[in-house]
Amino acid sequence: MKLLDLYAKMKGELNAIERQLEAAVAEDESLLGESSLHLLQAGGKRIRPVFVLLAGRFGDYRLDELQRVAVTLELIHSASLVHDDVIDNARTRRGQPTVGAKWDNRIAMYTGDYIYAKALELMTQSRNPDLHRILARAMVQMCIGEMEQVRDFFNTEQSVRNYLRRIRRKTALLIAISCQMGAVASGADRQTSNLLYQFGYNTGMAFQIRDDLLDLLGTEKQIGKPPGSDIRQGNITLPVLLALQEPDRRDALLAEIGSIRESEGRGDTHTAIHLIRSSRGVAVAEEMAERFTSKALAALAGLPALPAKKNLSDIAHFINKRSY
């Protein structure tokens, strides 16, 4: 099944999630309600809710509990985005002005705090302490990941291992717990929820590596922002680290990154991008994404042959084939 068909099939459930997302942040006479709604209405693929709902099929499908988990996780994702945008001083996201651009960065920071708090308020409506614990632990790790990203800005000496640990916390973990919590919320057994966690974790790793490749290889139209945004911000991604390992381009690339850094985000990234694109880094990063996808599919293999299994497999394949 194509991904669009899956979204069409899940339309009713996803529309309900959309309404609940908006209801969660609606607050009378509060500017925070308004700024949060602005953020949520800018949309997104709602991939975390999709994972929650599909994972729930492997247990005794409990729609109200699953919706709560799905809305909570999408809120947490949105809150982390708005704080990211403060850090990057981003002006647009998904073609819309950011909260920082439409209001200011102070309001953006409190909007993030508010959405985090709203997410937790929603989660406390569930009586399952396992859900609370999984979520709280993941949030701590996610914060560390966000922080590591800031700490590692323009650090060209970091290892590939360092990069992988960072994207694990920053991205893969929330996708992993989307799958895990969907299973737990539906009372699936521990082996099932562990396999779904593994599926989500490896899919999330592949997703972030592909996303980082897209930023270097895509066109502005494909990615909704100029290519090279990561390197302009100082976010040193996997293909860059791999290109830096090649003796014939290391010095040139270091010099380019140094001048991008000095220009404080206004510098030209063409030469740097050319050096990376023409390195082996792209192919090796693609191989690593393939490997994570294979591991995700291997985890799925241990699950019963439900339609949701095929849907999850389709999503993993889709993520691994993002075109650029």
Add this chain to the structure above:
Amino acid sequence: MKLLDLYAKMKGELNAIERQLEAAVAEDESLLGESSLHLLQAGGKRIRPVFVLLAGRFGDYRLDELQRVAVTLELIHSASLVHDDVIDNARTRRGQPTVGAKWDNRIAMYTGDYIYAKALELMTQSRNPDLHRILARAMVQMCIGEMEQVRDFFNTEQSVRNYLRRIRRKTALLIAISCQMGAVASGADRQTSNLLYQFGYNTGMAFQIRDDLLDLLGTEKQIGKPPGSDIRQGNITLPVLLALQEPDRRDALLAEIGSIRESEGRGDTHTAIHLIRSSRGVAVAEEMAERFTSKALAALAGLPALPAKKNLSDIAHFINKRSY
């Protein structure tokens, strides 16, 4: 009993809280652990833990659960402080450089996020869903309060009612739930926890009004920062609103506030402070603080005559007599 004697009596319990606060944020190889520790070690009166522990005396004193609540609430208070300091671009707090000054404001924002997440992780170790719900609801309201403060900066047209609603969310609520959660964590009955909530709420209101008065009437030595910090930031407090109601000084005070605003925090506040100090606003604000303290003591009156009742009453009296 004097307040210092109470702290001396509770020294063992408070030292344990201190160690747990530090342990809560300790995280290997994480800059966030370091920045959080810096924040926590700058100290503070730990008044929220004191309220939690004293409120716990009205039930079946459960030390481990009470400590969890106490540490959680102090962490949440600390996280809100570090985000406040980002908003105000504050350079020092309690005589120490802020996280923003020692590192930068991006790190300060993530330090706040991390401490919030750590607080929630700790709270999920409790199996009492009432505690989770009380906390999550209060956090949402606190965020709205923080936001209202930003929205109302330099708004000289706001009502006294607006001010009271803001400090309720910003300050009184966390103190109210410190008392309430202490009671709930120890299994006290609903009437007891409600009375303790009322005590905490009214004490918190008196505390914030006194704090706002102190910023106008205290010396730099007493308050640890130059007087008039609030007005310099645009935080229009109760005595200012009341002074603005006096026809013989309204225009002069508006003009002063306008020029403080234009100077972006570097202006002279002497004339403004003189206009406020010499108004009836100070006495009326003091009366309001008195009234909240009386309500706090009235709530206490409904509780059994334990030593903790006298301790809480002593704290309420102390807060109401903060010298300036």
